[in-house]
Amino acid sequence: MIEGTLFVVAAPSGAGKSTLVNALLEREPGISLSVSHTTRPPRVGEEYGRHYFFVERPDFEREIADGIFLEHAEVHGNLYGTSRTVVEGKLAEGADVLLEIDWQGARQVRMGKPDCVSVFILPPSRGELERRLRGRGSDAPEVIERRLFNSREEIAHAHEFDYIIVNDRFEDALGDLQAIVRAVRQRTPWSARRHESLIEELLAP
Numbered sequence: 001m002i003e004g005t006l007f008v009v010a011a012p013s014g015a016g017k018s019t020l021v022n023a024l025l026e027r028e029p030g031i032s033l034s035v036s037h038t039t040r041p042p043r044v045g046e047e048y049g050r051h052y053f054f055v056e057r058p059d060f061e062r063e064i065a066d067g068i069f070l071e072h073a074e075v076h077g078n079l080y081g082t083s084r085t086v087v088e089g090k091l092a093e094g095a096d097v098l099l100e101i102d103w104q105g106a107r108q109v110r111m112g113k114p115d116c117v118s119v120f121i122l123p124p125s126r127g128e129l130e131r132r133l134r135g136r137g138s139d140a141p142e143v144i145e146r147r148l149f150n151s152r153e154e155i156a157h158a159h160e161f162d163y164i165i166v167n168d169r170f171e172d173a174l175g176d177l178q179a180i181v182r183a184v185r186q187r188t189p190w191s192a193r194r195h196e197s198l199i200e201e202l203l204a205p
């Protein structure tokens, strides 16, 4: 079995990352989204185990000490982390896995898994980023201000990623993201394995 590909997607809050990723997953079956652990309280409509595993800070800190995370970071004052066993288990089964994480986590993943494919999503402008963040309506004003302030730090690391996409027109950005995933999936040895019988048939005397 060839291991699946690990995709890492990062963006400042408000760039539209989650909407893009969810649309990508609908169009490209066979990619599994990793559900992170976080100490952030749930937003309205968020479910335990579907959006995040919501945990208390002492429990999260114990999990860090136990080494359960492939990567973890403090973002906007809360801890976030990716379970190592879940991700490695899925990759070992040959499934592609996508992580929606921040630049600090992406850096850790890149060190541990240099074959990962990383994508950074930019908003088309500062004004648009601000408009999208304020329009979300699910965060308190001080949370929005913190996210706006932190967006500069996130964007400063865009050049560390394999690809950068601008989410101006949603359909274009989705097309770009899908193009990256599709190109990666046609690489050998993955595609050679998928098309093994075709290659054999074409080579038959």
Ligand code: 5GP
Binding pocket: 010, 011, 012, 013, 036, 037, 040, 071, 072, 073, 075, 076, 080, 081, 082, 100, 101, 102, 104, 105, 106
């Ligand atoms: P939110 O609270 O809006 O869901 O996410 C805030 C930020 O935390 C986003 O940049 C998101 O990508 C990042 N994040 C979510 N899960 C993880 C994770 O498991 N690890 C890291 N490093 N960042 C994460």
